[in-house]
Structures are given as C-alpha cells and as structure tokens.
Amino acid sequence: MAYxxxxYSVQKLxxxxxxxxxxxxxxAINEVILGxxxxxxxxxxxxxxxxxxxxTYVPCPSCGAIHSGMLWGKGNAFGHWLGYICPNCEQKIPCLWNIFSLLLLAVLSPIWFxxxxIYEQKYITFELSRYKKAETNIAKPINKFTWIKMGASFGLLMLxxxxxxxxxxDGITLDKFIFLAIVNVIGGLFFGAVMWFFMGRKKG
Structure with missing residues (x-):
C-alpha cells in the first residue's frame, strides 16, 4: 500500500x-497480560x-482508511489481545508480535486457542464498541495530567x-506489598514521563 x-513518514520494520x-x-507483559x-x-x-x-495515524491495508492513532491511545491503549480492528471495514489491522510473547503463547496455546x-467474533464487536468512547477522548485536550493518569494506570496494572x-x-506480605507499591508507583510515573517526552511534546 502506497502512502x-x-x-507522512512511514514507520515500519x-x-x-x-x-x-x-x-x-x-x-511481552504489555502484549500478553495488558493487551x-x-x-x-x-x-x-x-x-x-x-x-x-x-x-500519528494507523492505516488499514484492507480498505485504505487512515485512522488517528489516538483511537488506540489515552483510555483505549490496553485490552487489544487479538490486535486492532478497523472501525471502517471491521477487518484486522496487522500488528507486531514480541518474540517472547509468541513463545509464551505457544506454551499457553491449549488454553487461549x-x-x-469461541469468543473472537464477540471480541471484534467489543472492540468496535470501544471506538465511540475513544472518538470522544480524541476531542479532549491533551495536557500533563493526561500523562500522569496514563502512568498511574500503567503502574496500577503492573502492581x-x-x-x-x-x-x-510465595504468598504476599504487607512488607512485600508496600515495596511493590513503591516500585510500581515510581515505575508508572517514569513511564508517563517517558511517554510525554516522546509522544506529548509539541513539534518545534
């Protein structure tokens, strides 16, 4: 497909x-656990x-539509285990796989396959229903609180x-929980800061 x-600058392998x-x-955790x-x-x-x-835009090779990448950002960044679904033609948009995700999925194939x-069609319907909310989020301005919220959400999921x-x-103790909470709060805020640095700054 030509662009x-x-x-546009085309980003691909x-x-x-x-x-x-x-x-x-x-x-692999982001892909397999968080989707x-x-x-x-x-x-x-x-x-x-x-x-x-x-x-940032995501093209659909099936119908040629070019979608805002923010459809899969903000509050809709996770939960896409089977990949992206085009809101226009409802076909799958090809996504990358982490090689360690593929190894893990190979081991777990008797469970997930x-x-x-059974649920693939329901998943597609669910994915399409999420776009209405995502389109609303696109209209909302992006500020530093957006990135703090993103980092906090990531930190909570990792926790x-x-x-x-x-x-x-081994079982969870209060000391372990406090340690994990501190580590993941710091990690989440760092993640949000990195995302702002690379994704949120205006072009000079």
Whole structure:
C-alpha cells in the first residue's frame, strides 16, 4: 500500500523503536497480560506541528482508511489481545508480535486457542464498541495530567500483576506489598514521563 511520503513518514520494520518492541522481553507483559499492541505500519504527519501522539495515524491495508492513532491511545491503549480492528471495514489491522510473547503463547496455546475460536467474533464487536468512547477522548485536550493518569494506570496494572504473581508463588506480605507499591508507583510515573517526552511534546 502506497502512502503520500510528502505528507507522512512511514514507520515500519526495521525501525529501531519497532525492533525494540519485538525484542524486549519485558514488553511481552504489555502484549500478553495488558493487551497493548503496536501496528506493523504507522504514519507520522510531517506537515503538522502538533505533538507526536496527535500526528500519528494507523492505516488499514484492507480498505485504505487512515485512522488517528489516538483511537488506540489515552483510555483505549490496553485490552487489544487479538490486535486492532478497523472501525471502517471491521477487518484486522496487522500488528507486531514480541518474540517472547509468541513463545509464551505457544506454551499457553491449549488454553487461549479454544477461547479465541469461541469468543473472537464477540471480541471484534467489543472492540468496535470501544471506538465511540475513544472518538470522544480524541476531542479532549491533551495536557500533563493526561500523562500522569496514563502512568498511574500503567503502574496500577503492573502492581496488580506482580502482587498476583507473588501471591501464587510465595504468598504476599504487607512488607512485600508496600515495596511493590513503591516500585510500581515510581515505575508508572517514569513511564508517563517517558511517554510525554516522546509522544506529548509539541513539534518545534
């Protein structure tokens, strides 16, 4: 699929950031547990001076529609385990897979594969229903509180994951919980700051 390269910068493999996504073992948690996905092709509007997140677009190879990347941002960044669904033609938009996610999914295939067969169509319907709220969020201004909220949400999700892991492994004590809470609050705020630095600043 051809794009207007005078207007868009095309981001796809072997882009270093996308290589990082598929090779970093820690990001398997984002994919398999949190359902955060990254499309194989992303377009960046070179003509706009808005922040990167506002200049990011996701093309659908099936129908040719070009969607704002913010449809899968803000309050709709997680829960996309089976990938992105095009709001226009309702077909899947190809997404990357972290190689460690694929290894984990191979091990867990007896569990998730039957569930995929049973619930895939319901998943697509659910994904499409989320876009109405996401479109409302696009109209809301992005400020520093947006990134703090994003970092806090990420930190809470990671805290829940690590607490559950410790509970089933050795049991959770108050000391462990406090330690995990402090680590994940700091980690969440750092995540939000990094996202603001790369995605939220206006183009100079």
């Amino acid at each position: 207007d390269e005078n207007k 072997p882009n270093p950031l996308l290589l990082h996504w598929i090779l970093n073992p820690g990001l 955060q996905r990254i499309p194989k092709v992303t377009l960046i509007d070179k003509t706009s001076k808005a922040s990167l997140i506002e200049r 039957p569930l995929k067969k 829940a994951f690590f607490v559950a892991t410790e509970y089933f492994r």
